[in-house]
Every structure is written in C-alpha cells, then in structure tokens.
Amino acid sequence: MTLDELSRAFQERFDVKMAAREKALPAARRSIRFSANAIRAIHRGERERARELMEESAGAIHEGMDAVRDEPDVANAGFLQDAQKEYAEARITAAIVDGADVPGPEELGVQPAPYLNGMAEAIGEARRHILDLLRAGDVEQGEALLGTMEDLYSLLVTIDYPDAITGNLRRTTDIARGIMEKTRGDLSISIVQRQLRDALERHANHVLGKGERG
Numbered sequence: 001m002t003l004d005e006l007s008r009a010f011q012e013r014f015d016v017k018m019a020a021r022e023k024a025l026p027a028a029r030r031s032i033r034f035s036a037n038a039i040r041a042i043h044r045g046e047r048e049r050a051r052e053l054m055e056e057s058a059g060a061i062h063e064g065m066d067a068v069r070d071e072p073d074v075a076n077a078g079f080l081q082d083a084q085k086e087y088a089e090a091r092i093t094a095a096i097v098d099g100a101d102v103p104g105p106e107e108l109g110v111q112p113a114p115y116l117n118g119m120a121e122a123i124g125e126a127r128r129h130i131l132d133l134l135r136a137g138d139v140e141q142g143e144a145l146l147g148t149m150e151d152l153y154s155l156l157v158t159i160d161y162p163d164a165i166t167g168n169l170r171r172t173t174d175i176a177r178g179i180m181e182k183t184r185g186d187l188s189i190s191i192v193q194r195q196l197r198d199a200l201e202r203h204a205n206h207v208l209g210k211g212e213r214g
Contacts, residue, residue, distance in 0.1 A: 020071045027064035028083040031057045035086035039125060042094050057087045084110035088118025093125040096148055113167040120156055120172040123149050127183045134190045142187055149180050
C-alpha cells in the first residue's frame with residue numbers, strides 16, 4: 001500500500017467516526033436538556049410532563065448509542081455518559097419524590113458509573129424537594145425523604161473503586177454527604193421550631209382556658 005493509499009484509508013476511517021460523532025453528540029445534548037427540564041417539572045409537581053420529558057431523554061440516548069454502535073471509542077468519549085448520568089438523575093429524583101422504588105441501571109438502560117453519579121446528584125434534588133416541603137410545613141415527609149437520601153448515600157460509599165472506573169464518583173459522593181448534612185440541619189431547625197410553636201399554642205390555650213373558667 002502506498003502512502004497515498006494509506007492516507008486515503010485513514011481519511012475514510014476517520015470520516016466514518018466523525019459522521020457517527022456528529023449524529024451522537026446532538027442526541028446527547030438533547031437528552032441532557034430533556035432530563036434537566038424533567039427535573040424542573042418534577043419539582044413543579046408536573047408529573048405527566050416530567051414522564052414525557054424523561055421518555056424523550058431516553059429516546060435521545062438510544063439514538064446516540066445507535067449512531068456509535070460500531071465506534072466504541074466514540075461511544076465512550078464521555079458525552080453519552082453525561083447524558084446517561086442526567087437521565088438517571090431525573091429518573092431517580094422522580095422515584096424519590098413519588099416514594100417509589102428506585103429504578104436500577106439495567107431498567108434505565110444506562111452504564112453503572114453514570115448511573116451512580118446520577119444517584120449522587122439526585123441527593124441534591126431530594127434536598128430541594130425537602131426544602132419545598134419544609135416551607136409547606138410538612139416536616140414528617142421531609143424526614144422520610146432524608147431517610148431515603150441516607151439510604152442512597154449508604155450505597156454510594158460502598159463503591160470504593162478508582163475514579164477512572166467510577167467516573168469520579170468519590171468526589172460526587174463527598175458533595176452528596178455535605179448536602180445531606182445541611183439538610184439534616186435544616187430539618188432539625190424545623191422540628192425545633194414546630195415543637196416551640198406547639199408549646200406556645202398549648203400555653204396560649206391553657207391561659208385562655210383559665211381565663212374562661214375565671
């Protein structure tokens with residue numbers, strides 16, 4: 001094979017890779033956008049809209065993966081893994097908020113490392129929902145969600161493998177731990193405030209009762 005022939009062979013090969021990448025990258029970006037919008041819909045209580053957006057996100061991931069099926073180096077370049085992570089975060093957030101079972105990576109059709117990083121980031125979305133609950137005065141549900149967050153964190157800390165394998169999961173898990181601690185503090189303050197308010201109401205009712213009897 002001459003150098004010219006070798007050059008043409010390389011160009012043809014890389015043209016194929018580029019064509020696959022140019023199909024997969026926009027699909028990954030669409031998936032990320034759909035997932036972000038789904039999470040916003042979840043927090044607004046728009047469950048049906050969130051479900052539709054998550055289905056759109058899953059479809060875009062499948063489209064991207066199909067485009068690079070014969071190009072494993074492109075498939076593992078990172079952008080499709082980012083899309084999988086955001087999709088997993090949306091689906092896990094929906095499960096947490098709805099009190100449903102958390103779907104596994106096989107059910108979602110995503111790789112383990114993106115799934116686990118999505119789970120870690122869903123802890124932050126759970127905090128956001130807890131703060132909404134506390135503003136509405138629903139401390140009990142907030143406590144239940146904190147328990148779910150702790151269960152997820154307990155799973156994450158058992159994954160002790162190099163960052164190259166887990167996609168820097170250790171760092172994401174450390175961030176999740178800080179989020180949980182802040183949330184626990186917020187819940188503790190809300191519980192104390194509620195107990196104080198209840199005590200004041202009991203005292204006021206007692207005083208009123210004595211006044212009526214007098």
